[in-house]
Amino acid sequence: MSNRQGASENQAILRRWRDAVPNDRLAHLVRDAARGLTRMMQISLARHNVSFGHWVFLRILWEREGLTQRELSEEAGLMEPTTFSALTAMEKFGYIERRKLPHSRKNVYVFLTPEGRALKEKLVPIAEHINLVAVRGVTGAEVATARKVLLAIIENMAREESETTQQDD
Structure with a gap:
Protein backbone atom coordinates (compact mmCIF):
# COMPACT_ATOMS: atom_id res chain seq x y z
CA MET A 1 0.00 0.00 0.00
CA SER A 2 1.38 3.42 -0.92
CA ASN A 3 1.53 6.32 1.50
CA ARG A 4 -1.25 8.03 -0.47
CA GLN A 5 -3.48 4.97 -0.16
CA GLY A 6 -2.73 4.76 3.56
CA ALA A 7 -3.62 8.43 4.08
CA SER A 8 -6.86 7.96 2.15
CA GLU A 9 -7.69 4.89 4.21
CA ASN A 10 -7.03 6.83 7.42
CA GLN A 11 -9.37 9.62 6.29
CA ALA A 12 -12.09 7.06 5.59
CA ILE A 13 -11.62 5.55 9.04
CA LEU A 14 -11.87 9.00 10.66
CA ARG A 15 -15.07 9.81 8.73
CA ARG A 16 -16.54 6.48 9.77
CA TRP A 17 -15.79 7.09 13.46
CA ARG A 18 -16.88 10.73 13.50
CA ASP A 19 -19.97 10.49 11.29
CA ALA A 20 -21.27 6.97 10.73
CA VAL A 21 -20.63 5.11 13.97
CA PRO A 22 -19.38 7.51 16.65
CA ASN A 23 -20.58 5.18 19.42
CA ASP A 24 -19.43 1.86 17.97
CA ARG A 25 -17.70 -0.64 20.24
CA LEU A 26 -14.42 0.38 21.86
CA ALA A 27 -12.71 -2.75 20.51
CA HIS A 28 -13.08 -1.44 16.96
CA LEU A 29 -11.73 1.98 17.89
CA VAL A 30 -8.71 0.46 19.65
CA ARG A 31 -8.06 -1.78 16.62
CA ASP A 32 -8.14 1.17 14.22
CA ALA A 33 -5.85 3.25 16.46
CA ALA A 34 -3.40 0.35 16.73
CA ARG A 35 -3.56 -0.16 12.97
CA GLY A 36 -2.62 3.49 12.41
CA LEU A 37 0.28 3.34 14.85
CA THR A 38 1.53 0.09 13.37
CA ARG A 39 1.29 1.40 9.81
CA MET A 40 3.36 4.51 10.63
CA MET A 41 5.93 2.34 12.38
CA GLN A 42 6.09 -0.04 9.40
CA ILE A 43 6.65 2.86 7.00
CA SER A 44 9.36 4.35 9.21
CA LEU A 45 11.12 1.04 9.86
CA ALA A 46 11.13 0.18 6.16
CA ARG A 47 13.36 3.23 5.57
CA HIS A 48 15.95 1.41 7.68
CA ASN A 49 15.31 -2.02 6.12
CA VAL A 50 13.75 -3.36 9.31
CA LYS A 120 18.40 0.95 18.92
CA GLU A 121 19.92 4.42 18.49
CA LYS A 122 18.23 4.79 15.10
CA LEU A 123 14.87 3.14 15.73
CA VAL A 124 13.84 4.11 19.27
CA PRO A 125 13.73 7.84 18.41
CA ILE A 126 11.46 6.97 15.47
CA ALA A 127 9.06 5.13 17.77
CA GLU A 128 9.16 7.99 20.28
CA HIS A 129 8.36 10.47 17.49
CA ILE A 130 5.41 8.37 16.30
CA ASN A 131 4.09 8.26 19.86
CA LEU A 132 4.39 12.05 20.12
CA VAL A 133 2.53 12.45 16.83
CA ALA A 134 -0.16 10.06 18.05
CA VAL A 135 -0.91 12.13 21.16
CA ARG A 136 -0.61 15.55 19.54
CA GLY A 137 -3.34 17.76 20.97
CA VAL A 138 -3.96 15.39 23.86
CA THR A 139 -3.11 16.54 27.39
CA GLY A 140 -0.82 14.59 29.69
CA ALA A 141 -3.78 13.87 31.96
CA GLU A 142 -5.77 12.49 29.03
CA VAL A 143 -2.86 10.25 28.02
CA ALA A 144 -2.59 9.02 31.61
CA THR A 145 -6.33 8.26 31.63
CA ALA A 146 -6.11 6.44 28.29
CA ARG A 147 -3.21 4.34 29.61
CA LYS A 148 -5.16 3.54 32.78
CA VAL A 149 -8.23 2.51 30.77
CA LEU A 150 -6.25 0.40 28.29
CA LEU A 151 -4.38 -1.37 31.11
CA ALA A 152 -7.71 -2.08 32.83
CA ILE A 153 -9.04 -3.54 29.57
CA ILE A 154 -5.96 -5.76 29.22
CA GLU A 155 -6.32 -6.95 32.83
CA ASN A 156 -10.06 -7.57 32.45
CA MET A 157 -9.55 -9.56 29.24
CA ALA A 158 -6.75 -11.62 30.81
CA ARG A 159 -8.94 -12.38 33.83
CA GLU A 160 -11.89 -13.31 31.62
CA GLU A 161 -9.69 -15.55 29.48
CA SER A 162 -8.33 -17.28 32.58
CA GLU A 163 -11.80 -17.83 33.99
CA THR A 164 -13.12 -19.08 30.66
CA THR A 165 -10.28 -21.57 30.18
CA GLN A 166 -10.70 -22.81 33.78
CA GLN A 167 -14.39 -23.48 33.09
CA ASP A 168 -13.43 -25.48 30.01
CA ASP A 169 -11.18 -27.80 32.06
Whole structure:
Protein backbone atom coordinates (compact mmCIF):
# COMPACT_ATOMS: atom_id res chain seq x y z
CA MET A 1 0.00 0.00 0.00
CA SER A 2 1.38 3.42 -0.92
CA ASN A 3 1.53 6.32 1.50
CA ARG A 4 -1.25 8.03 -0.47
CA GLN A 5 -3.48 4.97 -0.16
CA GLY A 6 -2.73 4.76 3.56
CA ALA A 7 -3.62 8.43 4.08
CA SER A 8 -6.86 7.96 2.15
CA GLU A 9 -7.69 4.89 4.21
CA ASN A 10 -7.03 6.83 7.42
CA GLN A 11 -9.37 9.62 6.29
CA ALA A 12 -12.09 7.06 5.59
CA ILE A 13 -11.62 5.55 9.04
CA LEU A 14 -11.87 9.00 10.66
CA ARG A 15 -15.07 9.81 8.73
CA ARG A 16 -16.54 6.48 9.77
CA TRP A 17 -15.79 7.09 13.46
CA ARG A 18 -16.88 10.73 13.50
CA ASP A 19 -19.97 10.49 11.29
CA ALA A 20 -21.27 6.97 10.73
CA VAL A 21 -20.63 5.11 13.97
CA PRO A 22 -19.38 7.51 16.65
CA ASN A 23 -20.58 5.18 19.42
CA ASP A 24 -19.43 1.86 17.97
CA ARG A 25 -17.70 -0.64 20.24
CA LEU A 26 -14.42 0.38 21.86
CA ALA A 27 -12.71 -2.75 20.51
CA HIS A 28 -13.08 -1.44 16.96
CA LEU A 29 -11.73 1.98 17.89
CA VAL A 30 -8.71 0.46 19.65
CA ARG A 31 -8.06 -1.78 16.62
CA ASP A 32 -8.14 1.17 14.22
CA ALA A 33 -5.85 3.25 16.46
CA ALA A 34 -3.40 0.35 16.73
CA ARG A 35 -3.56 -0.16 12.97
CA GLY A 36 -2.62 3.49 12.41
CA LEU A 37 0.28 3.34 14.85
CA THR A 38 1.53 0.09 13.37
CA ARG A 39 1.29 1.40 9.81
CA MET A 40 3.36 4.51 10.63
CA MET A 41 5.93 2.34 12.38
CA GLN A 42 6.09 -0.04 9.40
CA ILE A 43 6.65 2.86 7.00
CA SER A 44 9.36 4.35 9.21
CA LEU A 45 11.12 1.04 9.86
CA ALA A 46 11.13 0.18 6.16
CA ARG A 47 13.36 3.23 5.57
CA HIS A 48 15.95 1.41 7.68
CA ASN A 49 15.31 -2.02 6.12
CA VAL A 50 13.75 -3.36 9.31
CA SER A 51 10.39 -5.12 9.29
CA PHE A 52 7.79 -4.57 11.98
CA GLY A 53 8.14 -8.25 12.94
CA HIS A 54 11.85 -7.74 13.58
CA TRP A 55 11.13 -4.59 15.59
CA VAL A 56 9.05 -6.64 18.02
CA PHE A 57 12.01 -8.92 18.79
CA LEU A 58 14.62 -6.16 18.75
CA ARG A 59 12.68 -4.28 21.45
CA ILE A 60 12.68 -7.35 23.67
CA LEU A 61 16.35 -8.12 23.07
CA TRP A 62 17.42 -4.53 23.73
CA GLU A 63 16.00 -4.99 27.21
CA ARG A 64 17.18 -8.55 27.82
CA GLU A 65 19.43 -10.70 25.68
CA GLY A 66 20.18 -14.37 26.01
CA LEU A 67 16.59 -15.55 25.85
CA THR A 68 15.59 -18.82 24.24
CA GLN A 69 13.34 -18.89 21.18
CA ARG A 70 10.47 -20.09 23.39
CA GLU A 71 11.01 -17.21 25.84
CA LEU A 72 11.09 -14.72 22.96
CA SER A 73 7.86 -16.19 21.59
CA GLU A 74 6.17 -15.83 24.95
CA GLU A 75 7.44 -12.26 25.44
CA ALA A 76 6.26 -11.26 21.95
CA GLY A 77 2.97 -13.15 22.21
CA LEU A 78 3.72 -15.06 19.00
CA MET A 79 3.82 -18.71 18.00
CA GLU A 80 7.24 -20.39 17.96
CA PRO A 81 7.26 -21.05 14.18
CA THR A 82 6.70 -17.31 13.58
CA THR A 83 9.52 -16.51 15.96
CA PHE A 84 11.80 -19.06 14.30
CA SER A 85 11.19 -17.51 10.86
CA ALA A 86 11.80 -13.99 12.13
CA LEU A 87 14.98 -14.99 13.95
CA THR A 88 16.29 -16.80 10.87
CA ALA A 89 15.81 -13.63 8.81
CA MET A 90 17.29 -11.43 11.54
CA GLU A 91 20.33 -13.69 11.67
CA LYS A 92 20.78 -13.34 7.89
CA PHE A 93 20.61 -9.54 8.24
CA GLY A 94 23.28 -9.72 10.94
CA TYR A 95 21.07 -8.40 13.78
CA ILE A 96 21.28 -11.47 16.03
CA GLU A 97 23.24 -14.62 16.63
CA ARG A 98 22.03 -17.87 18.15
CA ARG A 99 24.31 -19.78 20.51
CA LYS A 100 24.26 -22.77 22.78
CA LEU A 101 25.66 -22.08 26.23
CA PRO A 102 27.84 -24.46 28.24
CA HIS A 103 25.32 -24.75 31.08
CA SER A 104 22.52 -25.85 28.72
CA ARG A 105 23.51 -27.66 25.55
CA LYS A 106 19.87 -28.33 24.66
CA ASN A 107 18.64 -24.72 24.39
CA VAL A 108 19.69 -22.13 21.85
CA TYR A 109 19.95 -18.57 23.15
CA VAL A 110 19.52 -15.38 21.14
CA PHE A 111 21.95 -12.48 21.38
CA LEU A 112 22.19 -9.19 19.54
CA THR A 113 25.16 -8.50 17.32
CA PRO A 114 26.78 -5.06 17.40
CA GLU A 115 24.66 -4.23 14.32
CA GLY A 116 21.48 -5.27 16.12
CA ARG A 117 22.44 -3.25 19.19
CA ALA A 118 23.25 -0.18 17.04
CA LEU A 119 19.74 -0.19 15.55
CA LYS A 120 18.40 0.95 18.92
CA GLU A 121 19.92 4.42 18.49
CA LYS A 122 18.23 4.79 15.10
CA LEU A 123 14.87 3.14 15.73
CA VAL A 124 13.84 4.11 19.27
CA PRO A 125 13.73 7.84 18.41
CA ILE A 126 11.46 6.97 15.47
CA ALA A 127 9.06 5.13 17.77
CA GLU A 128 9.16 7.99 20.28
CA HIS A 129 8.36 10.47 17.49
CA ILE A 130 5.41 8.37 16.30
CA ASN A 131 4.09 8.26 19.86
CA LEU A 132 4.39 12.05 20.12
CA VAL A 133 2.53 12.45 16.83
CA ALA A 134 -0.16 10.06 18.05
CA VAL A 135 -0.91 12.13 21.16
CA ARG A 136 -0.61 15.55 19.54
CA GLY A 137 -3.34 17.76 20.97
CA VAL A 138 -3.96 15.39 23.86
CA THR A 139 -3.11 16.54 27.39
CA GLY A 140 -0.82 14.59 29.69
CA ALA A 141 -3.78 13.87 31.96
CA GLU A 142 -5.77 12.49 29.03
CA VAL A 143 -2.86 10.25 28.02
CA ALA A 144 -2.59 9.02 31.61
CA THR A 145 -6.33 8.26 31.63
CA ALA A 146 -6.11 6.44 28.29
CA ARG A 147 -3.21 4.34 29.61
CA LYS A 148 -5.16 3.54 32.78
CA VAL A 149 -8.23 2.51 30.77
CA LEU A 150 -6.25 0.40 28.29
CA LEU A 151 -4.38 -1.37 31.11
CA ALA A 152 -7.71 -2.08 32.83
CA ILE A 153 -9.04 -3.54 29.57
CA ILE A 154 -5.96 -5.76 29.22
CA GLU A 155 -6.32 -6.95 32.83
CA ASN A 156 -10.06 -7.57 32.45
CA MET A 157 -9.55 -9.56 29.24
CA ALA A 158 -6.75 -11.62 30.81
CA ARG A 159 -8.94 -12.38 33.83
CA GLU A 160 -11.89 -13.31 31.62
CA GLU A 161 -9.69 -15.55 29.48
CA SER A 162 -8.33 -17.28 32.58
CA GLU A 163 -11.80 -17.83 33.99
CA THR A 164 -13.12 -19.08 30.66
CA THR A 165 -10.28 -21.57 30.18
CA GLN A 166 -10.70 -22.81 33.78
CA GLN A 167 -14.39 -23.48 33.09
CA ASP A 168 -13.43 -25.48 30.01
CA ASP A 169 -11.18 -27.80 32.06
